[in-house]
Amino acid sequence: EEQHSLLLSSSSCFSPPEGVRLSYGTAGFRADAALLQSTVYRVGILAALRSLKMESSVIGIMITASHNKVTDNGVKIADPSGGMLSRDWEPFADALANAPTPQHLLQLITEFVEKESIPLDGVRPATILLGRDTRPSGESLLEAAKQGVSSILGVVAIDMGIVTTPQLHWMVRARNMGMKAYELDYFEQLSSSFRCLIDLIPSKGRMSEGDLKVVVDGANGVGGEKLELLKKMLDNLFVEVRNSGRDGVLNEGVGADFVQKEKVAPHGFGSQDIGLRCASLDGDADRLVYFCVPSSKGCSDIELVDGDKILSLFAIFIKEQLSTLSKERGENMGSNYQARLGVVQTAYANGASTDFLKKLELEVIFTPTGVKHLHEKAAEFDIGIYFEANGHGTILFSESFLCWLEARHKELSSVSTGSEQETAALRLLAASKLINQAVGDALSGLLLVEAILQHKGWSIRRWSELYQDLPSRQVKVKVVDRTAVVTANAETIVVRPPGIQEAINIETAKYPQGRSFIRPSGTEDVIRVYAEASTQEAADSLANSVAKLVD
Numbered sequence: 001e002e003q004h005s006l007l008l009s010s011s012s013c014f015s016p017p018e019g020v021r022l023s024y025g026t027a028g029f030r031a032d033a034a035l036l037q038s039t040v041y042r043v044g045i046l047a048a049l050r051s052l053k054m055e056s057s058v059i060g061i062m063i064t065a066s067h068n069k070v071t072d073n074g075v076k077i078a079d080p081s082g083g084m085l086s087r088d089w090e091p092f093a094d095a096l097a098n099a100p101t102p103q104h105l106l107q108l109i110t111e112f113v114e115k116e117s118i119p120l121d122g123v124r125p126a127t128i129l130l131g132r133d134t135r136p137s138g139e140s141l142l143e144a145a146k147q148g149v150s151s152i153l154g155v156v157a158i159d160m161g162i163v164t165t166p167q168l169h170w171m172v173r174a175r176n177m178g179m180k181a182y183e184l185d186y187f188e189q190l191s192s193s194f195r196c197l198i199d200l201i202p203s204k205g206r207m208s209e210g211d212l213k214v215v216v217d218g219a220n221g222v223g224g225e226k227l228e229l230l231k232k233m234l235d236n237l238f239v240e241v242r243n244s245g246r247d248g249v250l251n252e253g254v255g256a257d258f259v260q261k262e263k264v265a266p267h268g269f270g271s272q273d274i275g276l277r278c279a280s281l282d283g284d285a286d287r288l289v290y291f292c293v294p295s296s297k298g299c300s301d302i303e304l305v306d307g308d309k310i311l312s313l314f315a316i317f318i319k320e321q322l323s324t325l326s327k328e329r330g331e332n333m334g335s336n337y338q339a340r341l342g343v344v345q346t347a348y349a350n351g352a353s354t355d356f357l358k359k360l361e362l363e364v365i366f367t368p369t370g371v372k373h374l375h376e377k378a379a380e381f382d383i384g385i386y387f388e389a390n391g392h393g394t395i396l397f398s399e400s401f402l403c404w405l406e407a408r409h410k411e412l413s414s415v416s417t418g419s420e421q422e423t424a425a426l427r428l429l430a431a432s433k434l435i436n437q438a439v440g441d442a443l444s445g446l447l448l449v450e451a452i453l454q455h456k457g458w459s460i461r462r463w464s465e466l467y468q469d470l471p472s473r474q475v476k477v478k479v480v481d482r483t484a485v486v487t488a489n490a491e492t493i494v495v496r497p498p499g500i501q502e503a504i505n506i507e508t509a510k511y512p513q514g515r516s517f518i519r520p521s522g523t524e525d526v527i528r529v530y531a532e533a534s535t536q537e538a539a540d541s542l543a544n545s546v547a548k549l550v551d
């Protein structure tokens with residue numbers, strides 16, 4: 001009928017590239033941009049079907065390859081909650097992307113629609129939000145996504161233009177909550193909750209004007225551009241954005257991935273920045289790391305303040321507010337609520353950070369690499385904080401906890417406003433609005449870091465000294481078949497090929513405070529090796545000997 005012929009005719013314009021097998025991977029499809037037209041078109045179809053399946057909730061499509069080369073691109077889906085596409089749809093995404101002909105594609109879709117009982121009658125119209133980063137290939141890929149969406153009857157695409165990945169996820173979530181969800185609404189929410197946190201600082205003026213300054217490397221991407229707009233709406237913070245425009249090449253010698261992996265200052269930063277608080281975003285602004293440029297000549301390594309330390313700062317702040325809140329126990333019902341606070345890390349978390357968090361008596365949980373895994377675990381807590389060392393992360397507040405908190409705040413403010421407890425409740429509420437609940441967000445993360453540093457009167461040095469990172473090293477080994485390596489226990493143990501884990505154990509035991517693991521990359525044909533030990537030489541040497549075991 002109409003739907004079938006529509007799909008057949010529109011898909012005939014998008015043949016998949018020959019000899020390439022694409023996979024949805026850790027964070028959507030990613031490849032050289034020239035290969036992606038048909039994939040993105042098909043993701044458009046998938047998003048439309050997903051929306052119909054989810055009672056016509058809004059679904060998002062983001063076109064980005066994050067920190068990868070400017071010539072790469074990629075596409076991923078935001079589910080109705082604003083989070084990542086539900087994992088049980090990934091096999092369908094793979095099958096769609098690789099269907100060789102329009103007939104195969106149609107057959108796949110027909111079978112899937114049947115199996116999932118997706119209503120294709122066009123009775124409930126549905127909306128898909130499209131966004132893209134600054135990559136030049138984004139425009140035509142976005143067009144392909146539109147074609148895919150509109151090949152399903154009753155579904156329309158709305159182009160949100162150039163946005164950060166977290167902005168798009170935020171917009172999807174906000175729309176499904178019945179809120180206004182344009183860029184200005186996002187900026188409003190961030191700037192007003194930031195202002196609220198600043199207004200709640202008990203003894204302001206502890207910081208000099210200079211301390212209120214942060215210099216941000218925008219990776220020559222979308223994050224820098226957006227920060228230039230957002231900063232105009234902020235009081236009490238001076239943001240200087242570098243690498244914001246499109247003068248330099250996206251992610252080349254700049255950005256959070258470069259800074260974190262190479263441990264050097266990005267292009268445009270140097271001796272003039274000694275003593276300043278610096279931060280770096282990645283190409284789609286979902287990663288954030290801080291750093292200081294080295295003060296002594298001859299030392300090129302920066303002082304890195306990574307995702308683990310952002311996590312630690314957030315954990316300290318949240319824990320303090322929770323304990324203030326529970327100090328005074330009223331007789332009122334519900335006020336004894338013991339909120340469960342948990343933190344989620346991956347095997348890449350520096351061992352010193354995990355020790356630190358455990359000393360704070362926090363529940364620390366490990367998952368495999370990739371936001372979708374961490375997010376899922378964090379959502380099991382009343383307040384779940386997750387971060388990858390590379391700077392991806394956020395704080396999740398459960399619905400039920402926020403309800404309780406709202407009610408508790410009302411209760412407290414009816415007794416007296418401005419009490420310690422009431423202020424703590426307000427801070428938590430503001431933090432829940434500032435930090436992106438859909439996905440890790442470098443811009444909202446930056447504002448929360450800045451608010452907490454001001455709250456505590458801390459310099460970046462003071463923050464960085466919470467604990468000292470163990471020296472670590474990462475190397476990668478090119479392999480023919482990365483699937484030969486299978487891991488368990490959140491990627492900390494190799495179960496296949498047999499014998500490797502025993503060999504890693506023997507190597508690791510040779511080094512004081514040694515720890516090492518290998519894992520297949522989810523984004524490249526390599527095996528990644530991580531090692532840490534008490535000295536840099538030892539970490540390097542452990543990484544190299546473990547890498548030899550893989551070769």
Ligand code: 16G
Pocket residue numbers: 026027066369370371372388390392520521522523524528
């Ligand atoms: C993706 C993931 C990131 C992870 C990285 C690991 C998302 C949004 N991004 O970029 O979280 O750290 O992959 O890459 O989930 P790898 O598997 O190649 O080491």
Ligand code: ZN
Pocket residue numbers: 066067282283284285286287
């Ligand atoms: Zn990214």
